[in-house]
Amino acid sequence: MASVLLSKLDVGYLEKCSGDSGINYGIIIGQNIKPESFLVVHLAKNCEEDMEILLKGNENELSQGPTCIAEISSQALATQWISASKMCPGSFNVQGVFVTSEKQNLDDENTYLAAKKMLHNLQTILIQSNVFCASIDEDNLTLIFLAYSAANKKAICQGYTHDIMGGSFATMNCHFIDKPMGWHTFECCYELDEIFPIFDDSQRINIENQFQRALLAMKRSLSESEMFIENIWVDESLPLDGFVASNRKKVVNEHYKATIFLPVKCHQYNEHSVKVRKFNGTIRLSGIIFSKIWCSNRNTLGDVKRFVQTDILRSLAARIQVYCDGLTDPHVTNDSVFISEPPRRVFFNLFADGTVNPIQFSEYIFRGEAPTVAVAQAKQVLDLDISLENIIADLEGLPDDEIFSDVSLSNLQKNSAQPIVNTAKYLTRSMYILSITISLLVLLCSIWLHYFFA
Incomplete structure (x- = not known):
């Protein structure tokens, strides 16, 4: 079974994100250390709601962030995903999405259905985005979905495989590393x-x-x-x-x-x-x-x-x-x-x-x-x-x-407007002229020697 390795700092960051109201989400940056083993290097919360002020019908009423996974914007995740891919060193990739909640239980069938739809839309946007980095990075066959609930202090990982029918989930183990990784x-x-x-x-x-x-x-x-x-x-x-x-x-x-x-x-x-x-x-x-x-x-x-x-x-x-x-x-x-x-x-x-x-x-x-x-x-x-x-x-x-x-x-x-010169043609002409000149010099020397010794 595939596994995801998390450090204590990662768990602390998930706790911090789940302390906010509603649902918080972001991207997972990590490294494949084995074919079915993923090491989490950095978690980055999506800050779109923090950077923009969204107004509802009443201008004095600020809109709230998503209250469930179904309300998460796949486009916002795709934008963050593409931007982070440019900033990552070549040893790391954006490998998945995490979701945190303070009170909700994220280990149920409705959560998985909504998460599967979100990841399917996200992967479709990334494929159709025609970004240059997409032609360089190897395709991730498995995307990580990490859900953390502060109510029961539990982290759940699923591996998402994309297909045109909506994709599928496979259970992944979460392991926690006590010592920081040496790099x-x-x-x-x-x-x-x-x-x-x-x-x-x-x-x-x-x-x-x-x-x-x-x-x-x-x-x-x-x-x-x-x-x-x-x-x-x-x-x-x-x-x-x-x-x-x-x-x-x-x-x-x-x-x-x-x-x-x-x-x-x-x-x-x-x-x-x-x-x-x-x-x-x-x-x-x-x-x-x-x-x-x-x-x-x-x-x-x-x-x-x-x-x-x-x-x-x-x-x-x-x-x-x-x-x-x-x-x-x-x-x-x-x-x-x-x-x-x-x-x-x-x-x-x-x-x-x-x-x-x-x-x-x-x-x-x-x-x-x-x-x-x-x-x-x-x-x-x-x-x-x-x-x-x-x-x-x-x-x-x-x-x-x-x-x-x-x-x-x-x-x-x-320089680009100058015509291309046929160097071989001019080289041959120069050799002809040089040969004729040498022949004339030899002829003149012969005539001079003939009259000198006559």
Whole structure:
């Protein structure tokens, strides 16, 4: 039977949420440590009712939050789910929904029917949302539904499996961890410089579809890459605790450096190995992506590699999503030139009862934006109270101003308008001229020598 691991801090947070009136709900962020074992890392209450003032017919009467599971907004959960997915490191995912109540008994058939309908609507919205992160993250086959009632101090877990008929529930065990989990930090500074051709021959190209293809191409390339940790190639099947024991850094929460080497594809020349295709444009992605993931001793080095790859792709997808959200029209002409500076990544720690958690989540801010944007997002999406001092904003630097200046754009347009020169043709002509010149010099030398010795 599948199990869910909760810490004492998680139980305390559920108690706090259930102390409010009515029904409170939110998302579960965790990690699959085994095929049927889920470790809860963070619980985040949905703060939509706290951020908005909803009025009923009488303007002086404030509307109440949901009083039962059937009144929970699946759209509000989906919005929080998508936003939190961008902020999670690659080692964690949004894996389910929790519901708390102060007085209601949440262990009955009506609760399960309402929860099943809510999760079905939520999963349908996520599938139809067409978010870039959805094409990167692996689909969660099982979603966790956690119900906690303060009346009987009882937590109930169910595993939801989605299908078109409404889905189904399977019972899951709740286990409580006494000791906090020890985490190891892995960092990777990934230098991105890729060019992806656009083969769409339409007059107006859907740029979102092209970004989607670029992300999938990067996903395939990273899946074939090799990873070195502390400049050492490692066996992916090796448990992480074995690696830590044999490594010189044996202290929990040490930062390990990971390096990714992309494959070099070499083809033997034959008539079928090389394909020449016409393309109508390119997408160039360049810059530095700083990646951070956290693993426990229950993970393997194969998990570390997969988590780092996921974090790089998720970070890139989040920046592309921000760019596409600002487009008034996703269709562009195939002769247009666009240069965009993506937002940079900033990190902040998790906090629980004043205790700093070594795990960090992230947010993205543009040039000129203050870190207060990350503070507001952490509260609204993750229900975290952080200060500006907790923001780590110097891991990704700002690009040079010259890259995004008007001069560079005009030079790019000027260079792109120049015709392609047939270098082979001009090289052959130069060789002919050089040969004729040498022949004339030899002829003149021969004539001079002939008359000199005559």
